[in-house]
Amino acid sequence: MSAAPVVSLQGIATRFGSNIVHERLDLDVEAGEIVALVGGSGSGKTTLLRHIIGLTRPSSGSVRLFGEGLQDGPMRTRMARQRRFGVLFQHGALFSALSVGENIAFPLRELDIATDAEVRDLIALKLAMVEMAPEHAHLMPAELSGGMVKRAALARALALEPELLLLDEPTAGLDPDRSASFVELIRSLHRQLGLTVVLVTHDVDTLAALASKIAVLADRRIVSFAPMEDTLQVDHPFIQRFFRGEHGRRALRRNGLA
Amino acid sequence: MNASVQNQPPEIRVDSDAATVRLSGDWTLRALSGVIETIRKDLAAVPAEAAWSMDPSQRLDSFGATLLWQAWGATWPRLVEIGENQRRVIDRVSASAGRLPTAPDRFGLLDAITMLGAALLTFRAHAIDFIALFGRIFLDLAHLARHPREWPLLEISANLHKVGVKAMPVTALVGFLIGVVLSYLSSLQLKLFGADIFIVNILGLGIIRELGPVLVSVLVAGRSGSAMTAQLGVMRVTEEIDALAAMGISRTLRLVLPKVLALTLAMPLLVLWTSSVALFGGWVSAWVELDLSLGFFVETLPTVVPIANLFIGLGKGAAFGFLIALIACHFGLRVRPNTESLSANTTASVVSAITMVILVDAVFAIATRNIGVPV
Numbered sequence: 001m002s003a004a005p006v007v008s009l010q011g012i013a014t015r016f017g018s019n020i021v022h023e024r025l026d027l028d029v030e031a032g033e034i035v036a037l038v039g040g041s042g043s044g045k046t047t048l049l050r051h052i053i054g055l056t057r058p059s060s061g062s063v064r065l066f067g068e069g070l071q072d073g074p075m076r077t078r079m080a081r082q083r084r085f086g087v088l089f090q091h092g093a094l095f096s097a098l099s100v101g102e103n104i105a106f107p108l109r110e111l112d113i114a115t116d117a118e119v120r121d122l123i124a125l126k127l128a129m130v131e132m133a134p135e136h137a138h139l140m141p142a143e144l145s146g147g148m149v150k151r152a153a154l155a156r157a158l159a160l161e162p163e164l165l166l167l168d169e170p171t172a173g174l175d176p177d178r179s180a181s182f183v184e185l186i187r188s189l190h191r192q193l194g195l196t197v198v199l200v201t202h203d204v205d206t207l208a209a210l211a212s213k214i215a216v217l218a219d220r221r222i223v224s225f226a227p228m229e230d231t232l233q234v235d236h237p238f239i240q241r242f243f244r245g246e247h248g249r250r251a252l253r254r255n256g257l258a
Numbered sequence: 259m260n261a262s263v264q265n266q267p268p269e270i271r272v273d274s275d276a277a278t279v280r281l282s283g284d285w286t287l288r289a290l291s292g293v294i295e296t297i298r299k300d301l302a303a304v305p306a307e308a309a310w311s312m313d314p315s316q317r318l319d320s321f322g323a324t325l326l327w328q329a330w331g332a333t334w335p336r337l338v339e340i341g342e343n344q345r346r347v348i349d350r351v352s353a354s355a356g357r358l359p360t361a362p363d364r365f366g367l368l369d370a371i372t373m374l375g376a377a378l379l380t381f382r383a384h385a386i387d388f389i390a391l392f393g394r395i396f397l398d399l400a401h402l403a404r405h406p407r408e409w410p411l412l413e414i415s416a417n418l419h420k421v422g423v424k425a426m427p428v429t430a431l432v433g434f435l436i437g438v439v440l441s442y443l444s445s446l447q448l449k450l451f452g453a454d455i456f457i458v459n460i461l462g463l464g465i466i467r468e469l470g471p472v473l474v475s476v477l478v479a480g481r482s483g484s485a486m487t488a489q490l491g492v493m494r495v496t497e498e499i500d501a502l503a504a505m506g507i508s509r510t511l512r513l514v515l516p517k518v519l520a521l522t523l524a525m526p527l528l529v530l531w532t533s534s535v536a537l538f539g540g541w542v543s544a545w546v547e548l549d550l551s552l553g554f555f556v557e558t559l560p561t562v563v564p565i566a567n568l569f570i571g572l573g574k575g576a577a578f579g580f581l582i583a584l585i586a587c588h589f590g591l592r593v594r595p596n597t598e599s600l601s602a603n604t605t606a607s608v609v610s611a612i613t614m615v616i617l618v619d620a621v622f623a624i625a626t627r628n629i630g631v632p633v
Binding site: 117 | 351357358359595
């Protein structure tokens with residue numbers, strides 16, 4: 001393991017017309033961390049995540065993954081770099097024309113590296129990793145419940161053995177029970193596979209249970225980047241509202257943090 | 259994790275005398291992806307009873323583990339010397355390997371019969387739904403006659419603009435070109451017989467009565483029909499239609515009726531417009547080919563083409579417009595929430611609409627065979 005951070009954002013600025021979303025934003029995520037990105041609605045959390053994925057480009061500033069610029073190098077290098085992270089989109093983004101198994105196999109088949117027998121074993125393995133039964137491989141995404149869609153999408157994100165996992169609102173739309181078990185699942189995968197995880201959330205329960213560090217996005221930049229205990233000490237109106245509000249306090253108490 | 263630090267290329271060293279296999283390097287998807295062919299060949303060449311060993315510090319991910327597990331024939335070799343972490347990774351693979359059930363995809367006689375039955379039942383469901391929607395439109399109209407304040411005028415005018423005004427350039431272009439081609443080919447033949455002036459009859463009757471309405475219908479089915487199906491389909495996917503129903507608002511009154519009325523109104527106008535442009539195109543070609551003057555063309559047209567043909571053309575336009583919109587809405591409301599269903603229904607909508615238009619056109623041809631044809 002070398003010192004280069006897995007994700008490194010420097011001097012990010014994002015503008016949509018006259019609307020400035022980010023300005024001089026810096027963030028470094030070290031290997032093995034679980035970083036939660038929190039912020040109010042419209043503060044640009046998801047936009048920042050999309051910068052990291054490479055779906056959008058910031059107006060200025062640099063995005064570096066695994067110590068290399070996101071857009072550096074020829075096409076093949078860039079594509080190889082993109083295979084090093086897996087993304088769980090907010091609504092799963094499973095290909096609705098393919099079954100769950102085919103969804104998981106899709107990136108492997110694109111890479112053309114595994115034999116059919118290996119692909120089948122890998123599908124079964126990834127399904128087991130996200131605590132789904134092998135029989136679920138033949139279901140179509142439209143036949144899955146909300147929680148299952150997230151699990152299946154997570155299995156697909158894990159298909160190419162990513163080193164970095166990017167999660168957009170992983171627990172949004174799940175009931176508290178499912179949400180808690182999904183958080184537990186991510187935590188155990190993190191332990192098993194030694195992943196680095198960046199997640200966007202506004203659920204205090206999720207980040208209290210999961211995050212090793214919290215990046216608070218407010219006033220167009222990261223105002224605090226620290227473990228939970230230290231974040232709570234920061235005197236910023238958004239942080240006070242977010243964690244010290246009625247809902248936040250209850251969630252923290254549930255997780256034994258306040 | 260620098261590029262230089264990781265990805266030590268995986269290697270296999272076989273000592274055939276001692277019957278040992280030593281795996282070195284990283285056995286990860288990324289490290290393997292460049293050299294997978296050689297690795298596979300090497301793995302296949304390992305003697306059956308060999309003892310396997312792997313340096314515990316090397317990395318092994320689930321792809322590498324699956325590769326090994328397959329090479330071992332889905333069972334642990336007798337002698338393995340690997341690290342605790344690596345053993346755990348392979349254990350996870352072995353726990354789930356081979357458990358994926360095969361997809362039930364065989365096709366037999368029973369399936370063929372089932373499919374035939376399903377197709378018939380689907381057709382029946384389509385027919386019932388379509389008739390219900392058809393009746394619903396008239397019930398809605400009756401409702402609106404009693405409650406004139408509920409007319410969805412805004413939606414109707416928006417749809418008129420979308421399906422009528424915005425369709426004018428493309429229908430004009432196609433109409434003009436068809437007129438030019440038709441006139442050019444006809445005049446070549448007519449010149450042979452010295453029957454030049456009959457070009458007006460051919461163009462007038464052909465375009466006003468037949469070609470204009472059908473041409474516009476095909477264009478509108480492809481352009482507006484597909485758009486209507488896709489719009490309703492997406493609204494179904496995003497539950498907007500359910501939201502309307504939950505507010506106690508009739509989806510046919512707000513979504514279907516405005517589209518059907520707008521297209522029924524817009525189509526005759528589009529037919530008039532397209533036929534005019536097609537006739538103009540026909541004249542241009544006749545002028546070049548036969549030196550026919552515009553004044554003569556305009557003067558002769560009403561005398562050789564009875565006015566009934568214009569009304570038949572416009573009537574057809576209205577009927578086709580009604581059908582296209584109704585079919586488009588019918589398929590749009592049947593979309594289920596996935597991309598496959600959306601594309602299948604949009605295709606079905608356009609194909610059915612064009613087929614229906616041609617069928618109804620044949621009915622019109624038979625029903626009006628004694629009207630407006632000079633003998």
